[in-house]
């Protein structure tokens with residue numbers, strides 16, 4: 001039965017948000033998780049862009065479409081806060097990460113952090129990761145049933161040690177830090193959300209301690225010696241007016257950045273690999289483009305010439321947004337597209353399903369990278385139609401880094417391997433957490449020889 005979220009103040013001219021709450025706390029959570037695309041469509045058809053329901057234990061207003069996404073992400077009257085919204089999911093493991101800070105404090109940290117993502121810094125990161133990419137890919141063993149997702153995840157994790165930490169680690173230490181990091185990320189999607197020894201939440205808290213201890217131990221040397229990695233960059237980062245991060249900040253931001261970078265690039269690469277396996281013509285086209293560069297080493301300047309990879313990356317990010325939804329907590333009464341949104345509400349921008357709206361994207365379920373080509377530019381329909389990196393003050397600070405890393409890895413993959421899936425294969429996408437293939441995306445991997 002339809003019910004409104006809250007009556008708007010008299011005389012405000014605002015409308016009440018409609019919705020079907022369902023069972024308190026549970027509401028439509030299962031439907032949203034199992035079939036986000038079908039559910040979003042149904043809800044949009046019934047209620048339009050702004051509607052509410054219980055989701056993951058909270059009264060949640062879901063705003064669909066680019067216009068509503070813009071209102072929330074641009075956040076002109078500072079009514080939407082990140083910290084309280086994201087903390088609900090990942091707070092204990094990633095507290096004081098920049099995405100969990102708000103308003104003036106967030107801006108202050110963001111200005112300093114920006115110094116670690118300048119063009120010059122990006123170039124050094126790219127150089128630092130090049131040998132690790134080659135080493136990682138060379139170790140892949142061709143054959144049937146090669147699970148792309150698992151291998152890419154391991155590769156990006158190993159690269160993080162070079163490019164993010166820049167610390168020489170013994171095998172055991174690397175395993176311990178990587179393991180702690182994986183546990184911290186997993187804890188965010190725990191069903192039992194309090195510490196029971198042996199379960200995810202508890203492991204996440206333990207992992208946070210391991211990571212804090214690790215970064216604090218290496219911090220004095222990093223401050224002293226510097227380096228070409230993100231850890232050193234955060235230690236050195238300084239705004240024109242002399243603001244820097246204290247030790248606690250560096251550690252908190254490192255732990256958060258590792259998380260923000262890792263699953264997202266893994267999902268992007270896996271989605272690209274999936275579509276390139278299903279559409280071998282595209283795989284061939286991209287390989288030719290990579291071969292045309294004339295040598296395996298990829299220079300920062302070469303990135304712009306990989307236009308095919310760029311289109312495939314954009315289309316893959318459209319079809320599977322690695323961060324499927326952006327939650328916000330309403331910190332003062334506000335409105336979205338003429339609807340009254342009371343303080344205390346959770347608002348969610350569902351990027352994953354927004355990217356499949358037929359209102360913005362012709363034939364949205366079709367893999368069609370040319371839609372991002374210069375003749376069509378379908379993303380121009382609205383500034384927020386394609387928003388895999390979010391928008392506004394919290395827009396992904398690592399988006400150029402991500403593009404660089406994804407393109408550098410795919411370029412090297414194309415020069416070494418050809419991969420395929422059976423003609424009728426469709427991957428089973430798990431959308432209960434960050435989207436990923438339930439089967440790990442098994443492909444037939446063959447060595448590619450330039451004959």
Ligand code: HEM
Pocket residue numbers: 082098099100110256257260261262264265268321322323326327388389390391393394395396397398399401402
């Ligand atoms: C394809 C890969 C990536 C995707 C799709 C992605 C997506 C996003 C999105 C949607 C947000 C905004 C969250 C919000 O508004 O609530 C975000 C924020 C952020 N991302 Fe990324 N990200 C990617 C890669 C990276 C990488 C490689 C790094 C670091 C090197 C990174 C670091 C961050 C940070 C630090 C924030 C928080 C920014 C802030 O709050 O000011 N991301 N990312």
